[in-house]
Amino acid sequence: MDDADPWDGLAVPAGLCRYCEHPSLNRTRRGVTYMRCTRAGWDERIPRYPGLPVAECVGFEPRTGS
């Protein structure tokens, strides 16, 4: 269903990442949803694919907007 919340497609809850500016959700053609941290591209403290759920993160920035 296209209007489903994409976060619900993750196998485990994302934790802090869900409320952060930096996650990128992707869904494979096989229907598997995974989350990548875009901040990891320039912040070497953070893994590109953090273990979920994330409880604490040095790069967390609250998401703004809707």
Ligand code: SF4
């Ligand atoms: S910066 Fe941290 S909290 Fe934000 S998306 Fe990346 S791993 Fe998650």
